[in-house]
Amino acid sequence: MKFSLQGKDTKSNARAGLISTDHGDIETPIFMPVGTQGSVKAVHMTELIEEIEAQIILGNTYHLYLRPGLDILERAGGLHKFNSWNKPILTDSGGFQVFSLAEIRKIREEGAEFRSHIDGSKHLFTPEKVMDIQRTIGADIIMAFDECCPGDADYAYAKNSLALTERWLDRCFTQFNSTEPKYGYQQSLFPIVQGCIYPDLRKQAAEFVASKGADGNAIGGLAVGEPVEKMYEMIELVNDILPSDKPRYLMGVGTPINLLEGIERGVDMFDCIMPTRNGRNGQLFTRFGTMNMRNKKWADDFSPIDPDAHCSVDTLYTKAYLHHLIKVEEILGLQIASIHNLAFYLWLVKEARKHILEGDFSSWKSNMVIQLSNRL
Incomplete structure (x- = not known):
């Protein structure tokens, strides 16, 4: 994977770049529609390409591991072949899903033991196993296995959690570097910066991650209950440390305003379930x-x-027709709202990129934030 900077805003840290993978190029800043279980909910692949103009989608290790399972994915030739998506894919390691299973999982040095939310069966995710799973899924960008620390965690918990995440990261790189891709194209491993809302822990985590020299880096453990001002503070702190010649991925964020604030602070990649989830609930x-x-x-x-x-x-x-479809819970309404929201998110980051390259991002962003704050 290669990353090149193509432009930078003079009044902020916003930048425009190009990520090149074996499955195609990605113009940044970019938003990645979430295809948790191998599909973006209620959206056809043709719509993702032609209507939404998505350049990369996200899959999830936890869900794909449970269903359809690794045997089916490997026999299909990887997720690209299985779901007929021939552009780049990124897989989340499953760390957040394991975090969300608080009542049915145990975290220990070896890894995370959890029970399936489907049938209660017991499983163990270790850093090594998660690397092997993502090799089998076949994503272009795979994520390190980490513990996602709660946004309201106390300092002692956050410190111990970060130490575990860093030990796991070393194991992820050891396993990744000792294995090869399965389907004839290259894969890149992104480490994840954790540390909750504590500046010294985030600084330590960013320095540790930067030292790995990875193809790109991610910022995790935000938008999980902490005040939004703290999220922006942590992004600024981390991006001052992460290398500027590698893409920066803010995981699981967020609203359109969150995207613009992240871009202003030097983030290149985003994903979130919000446009499709909120669309299915009638919010455009x-x-x-x-x-x-x-x-x-x-x-x-x-x-x-x-x-x-x-x-x-x-x-x-x-609007009247969509209102009717949403009120009667017609499936078409969920599709229309999902397609609209995703197309809007992709439009928004494309516009941000255009204004970065044209040199007026900061003024455009300020006006756009005001407009986006309205409830119509």
Whole structure:
């Protein structure tokens, strides 16, 4: 994998770059639609390419390991062949999912023991096993196995958690470097900066991660309950340390405003379930603010869903029709809302990139944040 910087904002740390993988190029800053179980919920691959213009999608190690399982994925030739997506894929290591299984998992030095949320069967994720699983899934970018520390953890817990994550990271690199990709193309391992909301721990973690010389680096353990101001503070601190010639990936974040604030602070890559999850609940994101399509005010509004037309559904259907579909829980409504939101997110990062290259990102971003804050 290669990364090249193509432009930088003069008034902030925002930058535009290009990530090159064996499955194609990715223009940054970029948002990655979440395809947890091998598909982006309610969205066809053709829509991802033609309507949403996605350049990379995310899969999840925990879910794909449980279903369909590694045997099926390997026999298919990897996730790219299995789901017919021929562009780059990134896999989350499953650390966050294990973190979310607080009642049915145990963390110890060897790894994380957990029970499946599907059938209660017992499993053990070690750093070595997670590297092997992701080799089998076949993602272009794979993530180190870490412990995702709760946003409200006390200092002692966060310190011990980070120490464990760093020991696990060494084991991840040892296993990664002693194995080869299975399907004839290269894979890159991204380590993850943890440390909760404690500046000294984040600094220690960023320095440790930077010392690994990886193809790219990730920032984890944010947007998990901490105040948003703390999240931005931690991003700034970490990005001052992580190498500027490698892509920086902020995991699991977030709202459109979060994306712009992250870009301003030097983040290149984002993922979040919000555009599809919120879309399935009737919330649309637009450049002028958010719309709750369940509200009665849209029942007789026969104007296009979004006159900005980030995708064809924005002008093909009216607000009144989408309101009706959402209210009666028609599957088509979930599809329309998901496609619109993802297309908007991809439009937003593409616009950010354009304004970085044109040299007016900071003023554009300030105006856009005001607009995005509205509730329509």
